[in-house]
Amino acid sequence: MTGRTTPCDRATRRGRLDKARQFAEVAHQTQILADGVPGEVADAFVTLAVHAGIAASDVICCVRLGEHARGESHSAATALLATADRDVAKHLSTLLQMKTTAGYSAVPASAQDMLRAARAMDARAEEIAG
Numbered sequence: 001m002t003g004r005t006t007p008c009d010r011a012t013r014r015g016r017l018d019k020a021r022q023f024a025e026v027a028h029q030t031q032i033l034a035d036g037v038p039g040e041v042a043d044a045f046v047t048l049a050v051h052a053g054i055a056a057s058d059v060i061c062c063v064r065l066g067e068h069a070r071g072e073s074h075s076a077a078t079a080l081l082a083t084a085d086r087d088v089a090k091h092l093s094t095l096l097q098m099k100t101t102a103g104y105s106a107v108p109a110s111a112q113d114m115l116r117a118a119r120a121m122d123a124r125a126e127e128i129a130g
Helices: 010-034 042-065 074-084 086-104 111-129
Strands: 004-007 067-070
Touching: 010 042, 010 111, 042 067, 042 074, 042 086, 042 111, 067 074, 074 086, 086 111
Parallel strands: none
Antiparallel strands: 004 067
């Protein structure tokens, strides 16, 4: 695996798990607040889902590999996660593909992006809960 990693201890696992849950919970609350108008919150929802997915990936890597990705390289983080769980790594890849559009561009995320992000985020939440 190329890229930097950092070893995990109990505090790291707990901290990243708390963040994954926090981002996911607020993402779902954002959907509820949209009250049937997903376009109004699509960028915020997708951005929260991405952060939930990144934190959940760290938890999975910590538990299964004893380390998690550190740094700016999304491909390195996805590659590390794939060594722990290929299917879950696909969900991270889905989320990371939406990150720039939702968080940094002038192009709004769509209702379809919200659905894809929700599926990817929820699949990751199931993995860390199990």
